[in-house]
Amino acid sequence: MQFSFLSAMTSVLVAILLTACGGQGSGDQSGDQLQGDIKIDGSSTVYPITEAVAEEYRSVEPKVKISVALSGTGGGFKKFGRAEIDINDASRAIKEKEVELAKSNGVEFVELTVAFDGMAVVVNPQNDWCTDMTVEELKMLWSPEAQGKIVRWNQIRPEWPDEEVHLFGPGVESGTYDYFTEAIVGKSHSSRGDFTASEDDNVLVQGVASDKNALGFFGLAYYEENADKLKVIGIDDGNDENGTGPIKPSLETVKNKTYAPLGRPLFIYVNSEAGKRPEVQSFVSFYLDNMNDLSAEVGFIPLSDTETQNVKTIWTTFVEGLSASE
């Protein structure tokens, strides 16, 4: 038998190589442009904003290479605390434990608010009874004690029909779930367990859209993209100082803080060591200059002018502090 096994295997490899097409190298540009790598990780909620900023930044400083991974807010903070990444996208503030980890590795950082997100509480459009809920009612419905007990609409409000409530919410690993439980139940990561959970918010949209007795919550952007299939309800926090009665989430009500307590800030965290590098300074400044337009474009709520100014001041002071300490 005259043929070599080695050549057979080689031809397999060549075949695999040929399966997918190759790309072209990027053109070189000269000039005194910034260079370097910026490593970003963290929340998938904040990702679209960072993606949009990085996309625009390409045309400003094409030689700065930006890479964004998606370990989630918590996973990102673990890497951030070990100085493996420069910036962490976060859909909640850093926790005490995560600050400790960063300190033990000598990592210092600054927290910058980049946008707001509203959490929409939605029902099926055929649901003609529920148009608003109080925070108290939501708490009664979602607290751990409600499991197996509060199962019908008329247990929430007696005038509502005697029908089952079907609950939908994001998976317990998501920052959205953490924030909702903190704001409504009063304790982060604590809720009833008998609801349909999914990490993919589009699954929740489908669930609520196809079930007359459903109630669910997720990011406002998912409601706005599917407004024809869902009905959003107003939330009354019982505090007249930030708007009277039930208030529905919208760009306006989240921005002016009357949609309480389900509006939340989104952050980026910048490592101090990284902040000393000119390309990181340039990128973060660009981020703060463009975040309001871009976050509106990808479905989030921009900061007000005063808030934007405050964040920019925090960043400039931080950078000045860094160069002073050198």
Place this chain on the structure above:
Amino acid sequence: MSKRFDINRTKDKLFRYFGVACTIFGLVMLAIFLISVLIEGLPRIDWGFFTSLPSRKPENAGILIPLLGTTWIMVLTSLIAIPFGVASGIYLEEYGKKNRLATIIEINITNLAGVPSIIYGLLALEVFVRLFGLGKSLLAGSLTLALLILPIIIVATREAIRAVPKTIREASYALGATKWQTTWHQVLPASSGGIVTGVILAISRAIGETAPLIVIGAMLYTTTIPTSPMDDFAILPIQIFNWLSRPQHGFIINATAAIIVLLAITFILNGIAIYLRNRWQKKVKW
């Protein structure tokens, strides 16, 4: 007598209908899936889709970087997993003694094939990314996937080698050939069809894996064209996963289009496997 005959005939018929129903069910499901994916995704595929970088606008976003990443991963994983897997298979089948240790190794290899892929990701994060200092590189990703498919390749190699008749080896020895000569010139060519099929099915599985590579920190957004095994990377399955979970409908269409590309790669790989198997099976004549 004839009554029993009738009952058995009925049973036979019933089973045949059952078998047909099962087959049709599978095919119909596959057809529904393929048709819906093609209807939604095919119009989106154009040249720009293959050559564009990530974007917040679904119509401008492309799969250039993840497609290159998946290609790199596929090649590197093959380069690592094929020699190790095939050599281990040959050793265990032709050289290794059949003792207690061999039995333990055998059970472990079969078990490894059933370990959830995310476990390989966790192992790789500590060993390849941190301990070996490879970082979130293509090489680290490929080593992870190579580890994942190694058991599959070993098992396929052993099955293929075992199917070679013992008489072939004995004839070779009788002519004075050494063990290596027998393996290289007789056993491997005779079993190559089975080995190649196993290898390509294993690689098809590797390119669809998401979980272990998310754990080791594969990128979603990067503009770097990967040019060396130490570059960071993005892969198609993670891009698909992310697009599917975005609120804008345009991204869902992008995801469907990317699914078609990934399916095409897998189909082509499987096609190659079938072609090579048929070709070599004809060549092997004793």
